[in-house]
Amino acid sequence: MKRIGLLTSGGDAPGMNAAIRAVVRTGIYFGMEVYGVECGYAGLINDELIPMSMRSVSDIVQRGGTMLRTARCLEMLTKEGQQKAVKTLKNRGIEGLVVIGGDGSFRGAKVLSEEYGIPTIGIPGTIDNDLAYTDYTLGFDTAVNTCLDIINKLRDTMTSHERISVVEVMGRHCGDIALYAGIGSGAEIIVVPEVPYDMDDIVMRINRSRANQKHSNIIVIAEGVMSATAFAKQLQEVTTYSVRPTTIGHVQRGGSPSMQDRMLAAQFGNKAVRLLKDGIGNRVIGIRDNHIIDMDIIEAVSMKKKFNFELYNTLQMISM
Numbered sequence: 001m002k003r004i005g006l007l008t009s010g011g012d013a014p015g016m017n018a019a020i021r022a023v024v025r026t027g028i029y030f031g032m033e034v035y036g037v038e039c040g041y042a043g044l045i046n047d048e049l050i051p052m053s054m055r056s057v058s059d060i061v062q063r064g065g066t067m068l069r070t071a072r073c074l075e076m077l078t079k080e081g082q083q084k085a086v087k088t089l090k091n092r093g094i095e096g097l098v099v100i101g102g103d104g105s106f107r108g109a110k111v112l113s114e115e116y117g118i119p120t121i122g123i124p125g126t127i128d129n130d131l132a133y134t135d136y137t138l139g140f141d142t143a144v145n146t147c148l149d150i151i152n153k154l155r156d157t158m159t160s161h162e163r164i165s166v167v168e169v170m171g172r173h174c175g176d177i178a179l180y181a182g183i184g185s186g187a188e189i190i191v192v193p194e195v196p197y198d199m200d201d202i203v204m205r206i207n208r209s210r211a212n213q214k215h216s217n218i219i220v221i222a223e224g225v226m227s228a229t230a231f232a233k234q235l236q237e238v239t240t241y242s243v244r245p246t247t248i249g250h251v252q253r254g255g256s257p258s259m260q261d262r263m264l265a266a267q268f269g270n271k272a273v274r275l276l277k278d279g280i281g282n283r284v285i286g287i288r289d290n291h292i293i294d295m296d297i298i299e300a301v302s303m304k305k306k307f308n309f310e311l312y313n314t315l316q317m318i319s320m
């Protein structure tokens with residue numbers, strides 16, 4: 001393979017830039033030409049491509065966001081959009097494509113490989129950690145660390161005022177950000193889409209902690225359940241402690257990637273290009289049990305994410 005393309009798609013995630021750098025540099029290492037597609041699949045459909053060089057990816061390893069920009073592209077769901085995207089690739093002589101993104105982006109990649117025979121490799125880039133086939137997605141670790149930083153600050157003020165903080169984190173339908181941020185911050189309670197909540201039990205846990213000299217409570221709620229404001233309103237009706245909602249929002253999507261995300265980015269990007277170099281497409285890269293893996297894209301997107309109940313139970317036992 002002599003010429004490959006690269007795009008970032010869907011919501012951005014810290015570490016996407018580091019992965020772009022790894023893809024470009026590995027491609028150049030193997031004597032390939034690498035083209036960056038701007039604004040995800042929309043750029044592919046509209047033929048917005050830029051040649052990438054060793055230096056065009058300098059000074060980005062530490063930056064959040066994506067230098068190629070990104071978009072959620074509804075046109076890629078249509079036959080017409082897909083055909084335009086394929087036409088761009090053919091006209092440009094691009095023989096293989098790397099797609100960095102989440103679930104929706106992988107569906108586009110699956111169509112390109114399965115229906116149009118374009119060798120495509122998916123790199124999991126999303127803060128949500130909602131892809132079943134990989135233990136971690138790129139950006140998750142940084143996003144959770146950002147949440148921890150904010151929850152630490154909330155704990156200070158909640159303790160001073162003896163309040164309850166309800167903190168909403170992202171994750172779409174997945175509770176992993178809430179789970180990890182909850183454990184890492186010492187939150188007393190997490191509310192996730194995977195486990196139905198019981199308000200009586202939550203109030204009991206709060207009262208028990210207060211009886212044991214605790215002066216504040218943190219409840220981390222995943223956006224997939226409801227908003228922090230709505231939950232705080234429900235809780236305030238059944239407790240005399242003062243409740244305050246906070247929505248962390250898009251802050252958790254930005255920022256310099258953590259060591260873990262930079263390491264994943266380097267390895268994911270490198271592996272993706274090594275597969276293309278060997279003429280292998282239609283795969284996604286991931287990490288399982290600390291090993292970088294690749295698997296069939298169709299199989300990967302059809303897998304159902306399992307919630308980590310062991311971690312959930314750990315939180316229940318140690319947060320009081």
Ligand code: F6P
Nearest residue numbers: 011102126127128170171172253
């Ligand atoms: O998929 C990443 C994510 O940040 C989700 O956690 C969240 O639900 C969604 O994207 C927000 O999307 P947008 O940035 O388009 O509002």
